[in-house]
């Protein structure tokens with residue numbers, strides 16, 4: 001099939017390349033000329049494991065190209081909309097200007113029978129509104145939310161856990177079945193819904209994941225007071241298959257370009273619908289999450305007896321999670337910036353996210369290795385659990401720092417081994 005992907009960011013670039021690997025002919029469109037230039041060279045404009053190899057193979061096959069010109073969607077019969085839906089500047093809800101602009105730009109290029117497929121995460125009701133304009137061209141709209149995780153985006157796109165088709169006709173379902181023929185043949189569950197349900201499935205999934213993380217972080221606030229251990233608690237409740245151990249890692253909390261803005265957008269939309277009280281708990285989920293960052297800052301300030309000014313802090317990690325260079329709403333970066341704001345001498349290191357962090361926060365100091373960040377530090381914060389930080393040798397690390405004080409914001413280092421090497425270790429929610 002010939003298809004276009006409008007918006008080539010973390011979602012769209014992976015989707016475009018993955019569709020090629022499934023045998024389709026794809027053109028990726030973006031308004032950002034630098035991104036398109038990079039993709040055209042076969043270079044991923046961001047860090048995503050497996051994407052460079054996929055891009056190289058797709059470009060070599062001649063089935064993938066990129067353009068800034070929307071007219072290049074000519075000849076495509078399926079058009080994915082994968083542009084951003086960030087939090088609005090006023091904080092109230094999702095900013096739909098990019099989705100609206102992308103669909104509006106697409107309209108003159110649509111032919112009767114084309115299928116426009118929304119992938120962006122949008123407030124419920126958006127698809128119904130856009131469907132009217134799309135239908136006026138003789139084309140049709142479907143909403144097919146995306147559940148990929150950054151760091152695993154390629155695998156999640158090619159082998160999704162499930163496919164959700166928000167469709168208004170049998171024909172739209174058939175077209176989507178053809179798009180995802182490989183996954184469908186492999187037995188991937190397909191849930192066919194109306195538009196509103198498809199939009200809400202996505203919002204509800206992210207709200208649930210955020211709630212699960214904040215639940216365990218709320219428990220961590222309690223274990224901290226009584227000297228109990230949140231990791232053992234999570235293991236123990238996680239053995240119950242009804243609860244499950246995944247997404248019960250307590251620590252500095254969730255960030256990224258999705259969970260935080262999606263729960264806020266859901267709250268705003270529910271309020272618009274007169275059902276604010278139904279999801280008012282999401283405000284608590286957000287508040288618990290943000291308190292975890294405060295906790296790490298407080299622990300750091302306490303480690304300097306309340307006077308962090310001029311004191312050296314090594315911050316290990318800047319991205320919102322490992323295997324990604326994404327710093328959108330990153331708890332790690334937030335903590336680094338705020339400690340710098342308190343006058344601490346913050347030296348940060350991240351294996352992949354430093355270029356993005358440096359662009360946004362040139363005032364911070366960046367080291368080019370974990371060892372260089374540790375050199376002379378009086379407190380070490382581990383705030384993104386990259387494998388190379390998990391593999392640090394506590395004895396060698398102790399020899400680099402001025403004071404062996406560790407705050408493990410992700411509860412991934414073995415406190416017994418680190419204490420044995422002379423470190424004073426504080427985990428989150430751990431004795």
Ligand SMILES: NC(=O)C1=CN([C@@H]2O[C@H](COP(=O)(O)OP(=O)(O)OC[C@H]3O[C@@H](n4cnc5c(N)ncnc54)[C@H](O)[C@@H]3O)[C@@H](O)[C@H]2O)C=CC1
Nearest residue numbers: 007008009010011030031032083084085098102120121146
């Ligand atoms: N990043 C992720 O892991 C996932 C993201 N999503 C959703 O997918 C959507 C996109 O997210 P990301 O890819 O992370 O955002 P992003 O910010 O990385 O990418 C959005 C891209 O759209 C481009 N764009 C904006 N307006 C455009 C227009 N009119 N025409 C063409 N291109 C345009 C931007 O230049 C940018 O490259 C959001 O709604 C997000 O919630 C859903 C699942 C996973």
Ligand SMILES: O=C(O)[C@H]1O[C@H](OP(=O)(O)OP(=O)(O)OC[C@H]2O[C@@H](n3ccc(=O)[nH]c3=O)[C@H](O)[C@@H]2O)[C@H](O)[C@@H](O)[C@@H]1O
Nearest residue numbers: 146147148149150213247248249253254255256258320321
């Ligand atoms: O809508 C989206 O964009 C995506 O949002 C999340 O994916 P992602 O943001 O890539 O990352 P997650 O793995 O969900 O992690 C989110 C945040 O939660 C934190 N987290 C995760 C799990 C956990 O147990 N504890 C915890 O603090 C991570 O460190 C990270 O900051 C969802 O997992 C995806 O299914 C969804 O498609």
